[in-house]
Amino acid sequence: MNCIDLRSDTVSWPTPDMRQAMADAQVGDDVFGEDPTINQLQAEAARRLGKEAGLFVASGTMGNLVAILAHCGRGDEVILGDKSHTFVYEAGGIAALGGIMPHTLPVQPDGTLPLDMIRHAVRPDNIHMPITRLISLENTQGTVGGIPLPKPYMDAVGAVTKENGLTLHVDGARIFNAATALDCDVADLVAAVDSITFCLSKGLCAPAGSVLVGSAAFIDKARRIRKLVGGGMRQVGVLAAAGLIALEKMTLRLHEDHHHARLLAEGLAQMPQIEIDLARVQTNMVFFYLRESAGITAPALTKKLGAQGIRIMPMGERGFRAVTHYWIRAEHIPQILNAMQKELS
């Protein structure tokens, strides 16, 4: 990469071996179910997450949309976080295309939705009310700093789901970051979940794509809906070839990104102009804030860092989000800290 880009892990380029695998990929028509590389990716994704079947989709947004449309009918209600990606950043797709009601609960600082609030949000059998159909969680929870939701919590929500005859979907865009941070098996982490999407294209470096996994019957339904939203693609094995490397190799190195995030956070914590809660840096995201005394705003500092080849995401007047990924190497961390120090002093 030609700059140090911390704005997101979505900016990561495919790795050299991904580009090679893409060039060599065997392909077929995936709408006919004939792309061998896609079929291999879908089977491998399902196996890794402990579910029956998988479906390649164009993006995480499409994965969540297809999943929620498959789980819910018009007028049904989905319980999800008020700071969840699906509620805030997916263009209102579930309402626009599915007539599905979002019932939001406040995302807690630890990324969870309180269990008693979930129980309370489930509608009773009453003709005045929408029918609660689905609970949707996000793991890691991005907007609170990439916080992983641990297995006991996932299992507890799974139990509430079952008690109430509902289904549980997980937006696991960064589920492998969660499993890495929690040092647990990813299939174990989502054992209580009915369906889950994860992104091949973020920290896992593939150029595009997500995979939705769940039961074979659910995936059959989801495949039809993917076609409906224009997501039936043809010789898409070229993307799956990169996706297989993402799944098989890149999931094994995420601890490096987490380590780099920690080094960055610890360096930032040394700067008197910066406020940061180190306990909240648990995966590949670093949220930090400029103190009043810094005498510069986040957008202004962003501009100055940009001039030095360092790209970062300002959040409001004082906040920042920095995300580590494969293309942020260990030697970049002191470079970033030095640049920051220079601009702040």
Ligand SMILES: *Cc1c(COP(=O)(O)O)cnc(C)c1O
């Ligand atoms: C990135 C992301 C998605 C999907 O984003 P796309 O850009 O559509 O791939 C969904 N959920 C979360 C939490 C994300 O971070």
